[in-house]
Every structure is written in structure tokens, then in C-alpha cells.
Amino acid sequence: MKTEIKLADYLASRRSIPAFQMGAPGPSKAEVEEMLRLASRVPDHGKLAPWRFIVYRGDERVRISARLKEMALAAKPELSEEMIRVEETRLTRAPVVVAVVSKAAPHFKIPEWEQVMSAGAVCLNLLMAANALGYASNWLTEWYAFDEKAYPLLGVEPGERIAGFIHIGTAMVPPTERPRPELAEIVTWVGEGA
Structure with missing residues (x-):
């Protein structure tokens, strides 16, 4: 039986697990589909819907990593x-890797920047969906996220860009906290009560 957690408590303690600190088991196909729905x-x-998903599982991760x-x-x-060892494990660090692909393009009404931000929101939601189903997750964008020569290998179409690779698996170590910015350093108050 899973323990229920309040959203505010979750957000106050949310942390990523480095992809190389994940292992099996990974989510099933049905669990991945639920994560993608969320x-x-x-x-x-x-x-x-200016984004789409590419899910890498099984031996295909090994083949793609070797080519990378x-x-x-x-x-x-x-x-x-x-x-070299790092390069050959790019997509094999976690049991499942999901590319969130931005399809942002010029539109008569919707600014392209809003479409890109929507893809970023998908990445964060996918991290949280993986956590909600009991898995560790990490959002990475490494060199091959920006190298269009790698796109055909990864299944990315012309005109698309990778917003992030979400690595999903089981944490092999407990999460550690990292320094967070102080509100006074990142907040500007404007208006009444400021």
C-alpha cells in the first residue's frame, strides 16, 4: 500500500536522483503510459500539444548508446x-528514458516561446508523475540533445528539438538535498504589501 503525501509536502522535498544511481526495476509499459498521460x-x-514523447526501453538503449x-x-x-564509458551508457543508466520533444513552431496566434515553455512543463510533470508512481527520475539534456546529427538516431524529426531526456528507474541510493536559493535572492515584490 502506497503512502499518501500532500502535494505541498512533496514539492517541499522533491529531489532528482542522478541517472547513474538508478537501476531496475523500471516502470512497466502501462506505468509509462500512465506517466505520459499525467x-x-x-x-x-x-x-x-507542441511536444511529443519518444520512449527508449530494453536493448534499443544499448544500440543507441553505442552509436552515440x-x-x-x-x-x-x-x-x-x-x-568513453560515459558515452556508451548515455541511455542505459536507467531502465527507461523518455525524450520530451518540442514541436514548437511559428503560429499565427501562439508565440513559439509559449510552446517551448509548455514542453518544459511536460518535462517537470513527467518527473513528478514518475515520482508519484514510486520511481526515481532525472531530467537531463546532454550534448546529443542539442546535436542535430544525433536526431535521426534518436527518432527526432526535422524542425523538432529535444526539451529533455527523463531517466526513470528505481533509486539505488537515498536522495540527497542540495542548496536551494534563498527567496530574498530570487523574488522581487511589486505592489501592495511589498
Whole structure:
């Protein structure tokens, strides 16, 4: 039986687990579908759904990671052995990786920036949906999120961009807290009661 947690309590303690600190079990296909349903409930001016998902599971993650390693070595043949190992595990650190793909494009009414922000909201919702189903999650954007030469390998179409790779699995270590900004450093009050 899962423990119920209040949303405010969850947000006050939400933390990401590094992808390399995740392991099996990962979510089932049905659980991933539920996460994606929840993730897609975001602000979306004009109901454009200017994003989509690509789910990487199983051995396909190994094949894609091997190709990403080849691409990284072609770009930087002097990579250290440690970085080569990192490259060959890009999509195998967690049992499931979901690419959130932004389809933001010029629109007669909806600014492209709003569409991009909607994709970012999807990424955050997906992190929280994974946590709600009892899994650890981490939002990463590494070099291949920005290298269009990697897009055909990843299943990204021309004109699309990757908003993030959400790694999902079971935490192998407890989460640790990190410093958070003080409100006085990030808030400007304007108006009554300021």
C-alpha cells in the first residue's frame, strides 16, 4: 500500500536522483503510459500539444548508446577512457528514458516561446508523475540533445528539438538535498504589501 503525501509536502522535498544511481526495476509499459498521460496535463495555450514523447526501453538503449559513443569519438578522438564509458551508457543508466520533444513552431496566434515553455512543463510533470508512481527520475539534456546529427538516431524529426531526456528507474541510493536559493535572492515584490 502506497503512502499518501500532500502535494505541498512533496514539492517541499522533491529531489532528482542522478541517472547513474538508478537501476531496475523500471516502470512497466502501462506505468509509462500512465506517466505520459499525467505529464501531458500542462498549460498549452491554443491546445496545440507542441511536444511529443519518444520512449527508449530494453536493448534499443544499448544500440543507441553505442552509436552515440561512436559519434562522440568521431567529434573528439582524444576522449579519455572514463568519458568513453560515459558515452556508451548515455541511455542505459536507467531502465527507461523518455525524450520530451518540442514541436514548437511559428503560429499565427501562439508565440513559439509559449510552446517551448509548455514542453518544459511536460518535462517537470513527467518527473513528478514518475515520482508519484514510486520511481526515481532525472531530467537531463546532454550534448546529443542539442546535436542535430544525433536526431535521426534518436527518432527526432526535422524542425523538432529535444526539451529533455527523463531517466526513470528505481533509486539505488537515498536522495540527497542540495542548496536551494534563498527567496530574498530570487523574488522581487511589486505592489501592495511589498
